[in-house]
Amino acid sequence: MKELLARPGFLGTAASLGGDLSQLMAMVFTGLFIIGWVQARKGLGNAHHWLVLGGMVTMLAFFTSYYLFRQLGVLAFEGRTGFGGSDFMYYQVFIPLLTFHITLVIVGLIMAVYMIILGFRTQRFMGGQRELRPGVLRVSRDTLMKIFGISAAVLLLLYAVVGTRLGSDFSFRRLIVYLSGVLVIGFVLTVEKGLERLWPDGERRHRILGRFTMVIYCILFLTGTGTYTLLYILYPGKIG
Numbered sequence: 001m002k003e004l005l006a007r008p009g010f011l012g013t014a015a016s017l018g019g020d021l022s023q024l025m026a027m028v029f030t031g032l033f034i035i036g037w038v039q040a041r042k043g044l045g046n047a048h049h050w051l052v053l054g055g056m057v058t059m060l061a062f063f064t065s066y067y068l069f070r071q072l073g074v075l076a077f078e079g080r081t082g083f084g085g086s087d088f089m090y091y092q093v094f095i096p097l098l099t100f101h102i103t104l105v106i107v108g109l110i111m112a113v114y115m116i117i118l119g120f121r122t123q124r125f126m127g128g129q130r131e132l133r134p135g136v137l138r139v140s141r142d143t144l145m146k147i148f149g150i151s152a153a154v155l156l157l158l159y160a161v162v163g164t165r166l167g168s169d170f171s172f173r174r175l176i177v178y179l180s181g182v183l184v185i186g187f188v189l190t191v192e193k194g195l196e197r198l199w200p201d202g203e204r205r206h207r208i209l210g211r212f213t214m215v216i217y218c219i220l221f222l223t224g225t226g227t228y229t230l231l232y233i234l235y236p237g238k239i240g
Helices: 017-041 045-070 072-076 087-122 141-165 172-198 202-234
Strands: 123-126 129-132
Touching: 017 045, 017 202, 045 087, 045 129, 087 123, 087 172, 087 202, 129 202, 141 172, 172 202
Parallel strands: none
Antiparallel strands: 123 129
């Protein structure tokens, strides 16, 4: 799979097939989520549910696999192989933008899972149409701890699988990338208790966090386009 993603792309830039595919899918998913947000604003609960659910599940599967195989997160910590620009552009522009983008990727993937669960927990059917159910919605601390433990175990297992099955070395810097994901998960779950106090009503929480997630995805698309432009158009290198 890694060799396939390293083949020349189809958008006419210096990008590989993986880079072009990632850029195209990011545009598709962002468009789908904007449509889903409009559907929610119009009260089209069923259409919103299936479009956003299908889009988020597909996005999770695609980008989790893509970032594991390409391991782009490691570029934020290891060398400047593949970037053809100056040291100033690399250290002052590219690396900060890439690091910010990858951080948003982690937050966006976590929010996708969170919003799917929150959507199912808050939905109800009225006249065959899905809508959000008002009322207090809480989760116990024990449940949050279980979620954190399972998530951390999965991330560390992925680190081990990437190292053994994909021919990657067990570098400390690569471990930092995965441990950062564990920390973000812990942070989000900690914030969840604060969100319950701030917005105890599940319906209101879903609407507010839905808008927040939509903004995250739009910024993700912009930062992803920025890194793509720097890496494959303005300062192409030899990333495989």
